[in-house]
Amino acid sequence: MRRLLQAFGTPAHVFATPAHTLKQVVQPAVAQAIAQGWDEAVLAPTFIWLEDPNNAILTLADPDYPQALLNIPDPPLLLYVKGRRELLNRPALAIVGSRNATTQGLSNAEAFAQAASAAGLCIVSGMAHGIDAAAHRGGLRGPGSSIAVIGTGLDKVYPAANRELAHQLAQEGVLISEFSLGTPPLAANFPRRNRIISGLSLGCLVVEASLQSGSLITARMALEQGREVFAIPGSIHAPQTKGCHYLIKQGAKLVECAQDVLEELGRFDTVAELPATAPEDHPLYAHLGFDPVDMDSLCQQSGLTIEALSAILLQLELDGGVAALPGGLYQRIA
Amino acid sequence: MRRLLQAFGTPAHVFATPAHTLKQVVQPAVAQAIAQGWDEAVLAPTFIWLEDPNNAILTLADPDYPQALLNIPDPPLLLYVKGRRELLNRPALAIVGSRNATTQGLSNAEAFAQAASAAGLCIVSGMAHGIDAAAHRGGLRGPGSSIAVIGTGLDKVYPAANRELAHQLAQEGVLISEFSLGTPPLAANFPRRNRIISGLSLGCLVVEASLQSGSLITARMALEQGREVFAIPGSIHAPQTKGCHYLIKQGAKLVECAQDVLEELGRFDTVAELPATAPEDHPLYAHLGFDPVDMDSLCQQSGLTIEALSAILLQLELDGGVAALPGGLYQRIA
Numbered sequence: 323m324r325r326l327l328q329a330f331g332t333p334a335h336v337f338a339t340p341a342h343t344l345k346q347v348v349q350p351a352v353a354q355a356i357a358q359g360w361d362e363a364v365l366a367p368t369f370i371w372l373e374d375p376n377n378a379i380l381t382l383a384d385p386d387y388p389q390a391l392l393n394i395p396d397p398p399l400l401l402y403v404k405g406r407r408e409l410l411n412r413p414a415l416a417i418v419g420s421r422n423a424t425t426q427g428l429s430n431a432e433a434f435a436q437a438a439s440a441a442g443l444c445i446v447s448g449m450a451h452g453i454d455a456a457a458h459r460g461g462l463r464g465p466g467s468s469i470a471v472i473g474t475g476l477d478k479v480y481p482a483a484n485r486e487l488a489h490q491l492a493q494e495g496v497l498i499s500e501f502s503l504g505t506p507p508l509a510a511n512f513p514r515r516n517r518i519i520s521g522l523s524l525g526c527l528v529v530e531a532s533l534q535s536g537s538l539i540t541a542r543m544a545l546e547q548g549r550e551v552f553a554i555p556g557s558i559h560a561p562q563t564k565g566c567h568y569l570i571k572q573g574a575k576l577v578e579c580a581q582d583v584l585e586e587l588g589r590f591d592t593v594a595e596l597p598a599t600a601p602e603d604h605p606l607y608a609h610l611g612f613d614p615v616d617m618d619s620l621c622q623q624s625g626l627t628i629e630a631l632s633a634i635l636l637q638l639e640l641d642g643g644v645a646a647l648p649g650g651l652y653q654r655i656a
Numbered sequence: 657m658r659r660l661l662q663a664f665g666t667p668a669h670v671f672a673t674p675a676h677t678l679k680q681v682v683q684p685a686v687a688q689a690i691a692q693g694w695d696e697a698v699l700a701p702t703f704i705w706l707e708d709p710n711n712a713i714l715t716l717a718d719p720d721y722p723q724a725l726l727n728i729p730d731p732p733l734l735l736y737v738k739g740r741r742e743l744l745n746r747p748a749l750a751i752v753g754s755r756n757a758t759t760q761g762l763s764n765a766e767a768f769a770q771a772a773s774a775a776g777l778c779i780v781s782g783m784a785h786g787i788d789a790a791a792h793r794g795g796l797r798g799p800g801s802s803i804a805v806i807g808t809g810l811d812k813v814y815p816a817a818n819r820e821l822a823h824q825l826a827q828e829g830v831l832i833s834e835f836s837l838g839t840p841p842l843a844a845n846f847p848r849r850n851r852i853i854s855g856l857s858l859g860c861l862v863v864e865a866s867l868q869s870g871s872l873i874t875a876r877m878a879l880e881q882g883r884e885v886f887a888i889p890g891s892i893h894a895p896q897t898k899g900c901h902y903l904i905k906q907g908a909k910l911v912e913c914a915q916d917v918l919e920e921l922g923r924f925d926t927v928a929e930l931p932a933t934a935p936e937d938h939p940l941y942a943h944l945g946f947d948p949v950d951m952d953s954l955c956q957q958s959g960l961t962i963e964a965l966s967a968i969l970l971q972l973e974l975d976g977g978v979a980a981l982p983g984g985l986y987q988r989i990a
Contacts (some may be wrong), residue, residue, distance in 0.1 A: 430892070555889030555901060558764070558912040567889060570910045578892040578901055 383637025717971025769794025
């Protein structure tokens with residue numbers, strides 16, 4: 323999708339391009355499928371879903387799109403959103419851990435989440451059994467609330483046992499997914515989803531995790547994205563804390579209480595803390611004057627990646643707010 | 657004692673010096689006491705104690721004196737020793753912790769000590785209740801054996817409940833103290849004793865410690881002496897692990913098994929690993945040629961402090977192995 327947009331501009335242009343030209347950019351089978359056009363019947367359920375004002379699809383250029391995701395290497399081009407989308411630009415803390423957690427682990431996850439939420443941090447997790455679910459419950463109990471990043475389509479709640487939690491998140495928090503409606507639980511999609519959990523957050527707290535836990539993937543992605551990693555220690559004889567101890571040995575911060583996390587995050591200052599903005603005030607406009615400016619300068623000033631920036635500029639251009647000038651320059655025109 | 661030896665040379669010279677001259681170096685009361693000479697009746701029990709071949713008093717210049725103590729800022733001038741003095745120059749690991757340890761803590765201390773001893777490390781501790789005693793027991797079970805550093809005179813076993821352990825250490829390990837025979841348990845002497853526990857060791861492992869535990873003093877001294885500090889984590893809700901978690905936050909290495917400690921110490925290479933030497937082969941001779949050499953060069957080459965070096969040179973001079981030349985130069989003569 324990224325390659326097509328960069329080569330041909332807008333989605334409408336992509337669909338207007340003949341297959342033999344598309345093939346220069348994507349695999350022949352993909353080019354062929356695009357050239358056949360879209361199936362209204364397939365898209366119909368999505369348009370019906372969008373009629374609910376609690377649902378939305380956000381593009382990279384949408385002011386509600388989480389700004390924190392714009393400084394990860396591969397922000398999702400589209401985000402399906404169900405619930406309070408304004409939470410997506412709150413300072414956030416990821417809390418993740420094992421599905422097979424101990425009672426103490428669940429209680430720790432809930433207590434840390436509730437304290438961080440009380441301090442205004444939005445709790446991000448993956449709505450899995452165990453630590454994830456406990457973290458959401460704690461987050462929902464405070465003003466920070468909670469974001470669930472789902473590895474399926476938003477109409478497919480997985481696991482089913484969390485249906486009630488999903489319902490509460492849709493009302494009081496928010497559920498998001500980069501996967502189209504109807505996407506079933508696929509093993510490959512869950513690790514991929516983890517980059518969004520860490521990317522949305524200032525830091526990632528691992529509560530209980532075995533050495534095989536997917537939480538270690540989330541923690542590694544957090545490190546790669548320049549996020550802080552925290553871990554709660556435990557007995558050296560419990561398999562559920564081996565992953566946490568591994569992370570601490572690698573440099574994660576050992577934390578004993580939510581205050582330890584809050585003190586560390588107090589030193590942070592990232593794009594995620596930008597105030598929510600009105601549609602006409604996309605944050606990029608702060609760096610885009612009425613004088614032409616080049617891509618490199620925009621990258622430096624905004625802290626965004628070239629990919630994120632290209633996508634946003636494209637959308638702003640479509641919205642009529644920005645003009646692309648010869649020589650790779652961009653200018654604000656509205 | 658250090659000041660007197662530096663000013664007047666040998667102990668015999670000190671006792672031959674009149675009080676009004678001693679007063680230029682020490683407090684008048686001390687000068688007066690020295691000028692009155694020593695009381696044979698007071699010293700008699702020490703000479704009787706020394707008749708047992710298992711007992712000894714080591715000076716800084718004795719080849720059996722633990723070389724690892726020569727690179728701490730304040731090595732004891734005399735060490736009372738009961739047991740296998742050759743253990744004092746083995747590579748060593750301090751294992752310390754709370755008196756009020758949990759069953760799991762005691763079991764961890766013993767298991768780590770036994771595994772480290774099996775790998776050839778001598779286990780150093782303070783023979784207190786709890787973790788200390790468990791560490792000694794584990795150490796005695798392997799070839800590395802164990803050193804107890806006592807805060808009283810060697811004839812006063814404290815606490816009394818450890819009498820049997822003390823007896824075993826005197827036979828299969830070694831007990832040492834810098835305090836004269838007859839010194840009772842005095843609160844002030846225990847923290848002071850801790851610098852010897854850490855100073856003898858390549859690293860210091862804290863097994864369980866509250867935030868008030870004396871083990872944290874030992875760990876701080878270990879850091880000041882350039883030793884590695886290790887800590888075993890535990891539940892964030894247990895007071896017995898708060899001290900360990902504090903140390904890990906400050907940079908101590910979290911360890912889950914003895915192998916973690918051994919791997920870290922494998923990178924060490926300190927004076928403590930020098931092979932035991934015959935009397936005529938004091939390690940300092942390696943840096944003392946038959947050409948005159950100055951104090952600064954000797955410090956650099958040996959890695960010893962000025963204080964330790966002065967004391968050793970003095971002793972070697974008394975032994976007839978070294979000559980002090982004009983201009984602050986020293987030369988090997990035997």
